[in-house]
Amino acid sequence: DAGITQSPRHKVTETGTPVTLRCHQTENHRYMYWYRQDPGHGLRLIHYSYGVKDTDKGEVSDGYSVSRSKTEDFLLTLESATSSQTSVYFCAIRDRVETQYFGPGTRLLVL
Amino acid sequence: GDSVTQMEGPVTLSEEAFLTINCTYTATGYPSLFWYVQYPGEGLQLLLKATKADDKGSNKGFEATYRKETTSFHLEKGSVQVSDSAVYFCALSLFYGGSQGNLIFGKGTKLSVKP
Numbered sequence: 001d002a003g004i005t006q007s008p009r010h011k012v013t014e015t016g017t018p019v020t021l022r023c024h025q026t027e028n029h030r031y032m033y034w035y036r037q038d039p040g041h042g043l044r045l046i047h048y049s050y051g052v053k054d055t056d057k058g059e060v061s062d063g064y065s066v067s068r069s070k071t072e073d074f075l076l077t078l079e080s081a082t083s084s085q086t087s088v089y090f091c092a093i094r095d096r097v098e099t100q101y102f103g104p105g106t107r108l109l110v111l
Numbered sequence: 112g113d114s115v116t117q118m119e120g121p122v123t124l125s126e127e128a129f130l131t132i133n134c135t136y137t138a139t140g141y142p143s144l145f146w147y148v149q150y151p152g153e154g155l156q157l158l159l160k161a162t163k164a165d166d167k168g169s170n171k172g173f174e175a176t177y178r179k180e181t182t183s184f185h186l187e188k189g190s191v192q193v194s195d196s197a198v199y200f201c202a203l204s205l206f207y208g209g210s211q212g213n214l215i216f217g218k219g220t221k222l223s224v225k226p
Contacts, residue, residue: 031212042200042216043155058213090154092214098143098162098204100214102154 003027006091006103014111019078021106023091025071031094032074034058034066036087037105043090049074081110113138117201117217124191124224132186132220134175134201142203144168144177144184145214149198158186158199191224198222 003026013019023032030051035043035058045058047066055066063085065077078085091103118133136142143162147155159168164179173188184201201217 033213040218042218043214044216045213048213094212098212099145099157099160100204101157102147104154 004091004093004101004103006089006106008106009104010107012109012111013081015082016080019081019108019110021076021089021091021108023074023076023103025074025093027093027095028071029093029095030071032068033092033094033100034064034074034076035090035092036060037090038087046076046089078108081108083110086110113142113203113205113215115201115203115215115217117199117220119218119220120198121221121223124222126193126224126226127190128224130186130188130191130195130222132199132201132222134184134186134217136182136184136201136203138182138203138205140205142205144175145202145204146173146175146184146186147200147202147216149200149219151197155200191222193224193226196222196224 005024007022033048034046037043044060046064049055049068067075089106092100094100114137116135145160146158148158149155159170161168161177167176175184175186198219198221200219202214204212
């Protein structure tokens with residue numbers, strides 16, 4: 001196992017509320033990623049980080065923000081959750097030979 | 112733009128059948144190529160990878176060869192088992208410009224193997 005955890009694993013929330021998902025790694029890797037997985041779309045990149053306080057947008061970043069104040073933690077925030085953000089969210093880390101390793105995922109339901 | 116196209120599923124096979132899942136890519140530059148597998152209710156696991164043309168990745172009886180001339184990375188297994196039932200994702204990774212090595216995924220192919 002790559003030493004990557006996500007919390008919470010499941011969450012139900014209401015439209016308009018803020019939600020924060022946490023990704024934690026024990027591998028000390030520089031690169032971390034947030035993806036969402038939806039039927040018919042595969043995985044799509046939301047945001048990524050290439051170091052502490054260094055982040056950038058991915059393909060589907062609207063409505064999401066991220067923060068990385070420590071190497072081991074990468075937070076994804078839905079500023080005001082909408083039903084279209086109901087999805088499974090995966091965090092990943094990348095090692096020095098380019099391989100990404102994924103966390104177990106967070107299932108988010110926005111009612 | 113850069114993209115990955117893999118065969119639509121679902122694919123249903125009998126145990127011990129031969130498996131091929133087609134994957135082609137479009138990329139500017141020279142990507143690394145990956146196959147990931149996702150078992151029900153779990154995250155993605157790396158199955159195999161190849162970083163340059165003609166490389167063959169292999170793991171657990173699965174193989175894929177990086178074919179630059181056909182921009183393909185087809186996944187094969189000679190004899191599938193029920194335990195291979197999962198969703199398989201082809202992906203590429205590029206380092207140029209602002210891409211930062213991000214993975215671009217195909218939409219996934221669901222494989223079901225019947226006893």
